[in-house]
Amino acid sequence: MILELAHFQILAAALFCLGLYGVLARRSAVMVLMAVELMLNAVNINLVAFSAFRDISIVTGQVIAIFVITVAAAEIGLALAVIMRLYRRRGTVNVDEIDWMKG
């Protein structure tokens, strides 16, 4: 049995769903962020796998993966600044207690 694209797809799906569970179930904002990073990584695995298993001259998958990593880095820096600010103001990073925008 050889390594096929479906292996990587199922692994990426499992990683994405673990990240989804973390986003939905965790209460700490930092933990939610880490779960989002897991989901972004699952997407990257999918992109690179499709890139590797198709035509050799197509670099699109890897290039988009680089952009995803870039945006993830920007996102984590900004989000952690927001969390820090929130903690200084409210004294908590529990996403259940942050309901200022509740109508």
Add this chain to the structure above:
Amino acid sequence: MGLILFYILGGLTLVAALGVVTTRNIVYGALFLLVAMSGVAGLFVLLFAEFLALVQLLIYGGAIIIVILFALMLTRTTDFSVATEHRRWPMAAVISLALFGLLAGAAIGDSGDYNTYQRSGISIEELGKGLFENWAVPFEIASIVLLVALIGAIVIGRSGEEEGGEGDQG
């Protein structure tokens, strides 16, 4: 050989990811995340994407984990040791499992269309050519995104004089 490496790296990644979303200690969660990211870098090597594996280790392993650890250090609270999960976590688990079933079923159902291909590598030279010729404009936009995020993080994270006012929510 590739299959064995895939199972080792994939298992490591999934176990570490499970640790990230289930551990009660947030610092352990960050370290599990480091293991998961390293596993993904190994999978990139398995897909002949050496440059991406390097970038993955540098940015995730180097930068993001350190930033998360700093954030944990500065926002350490004690109330998560008793209630780290939302009380509706079974619903989240059901939703995740359902989505996994859907995605895995789609992957297996479609596998006949793709599995005739063998995996093959892209050289860094080709990657750079693609990045700077076909993807030059998105590349520049990505640099602007990074700059804006940097300035935004500094502006938001800076301790202003309006700090501490619970009443003002502007």
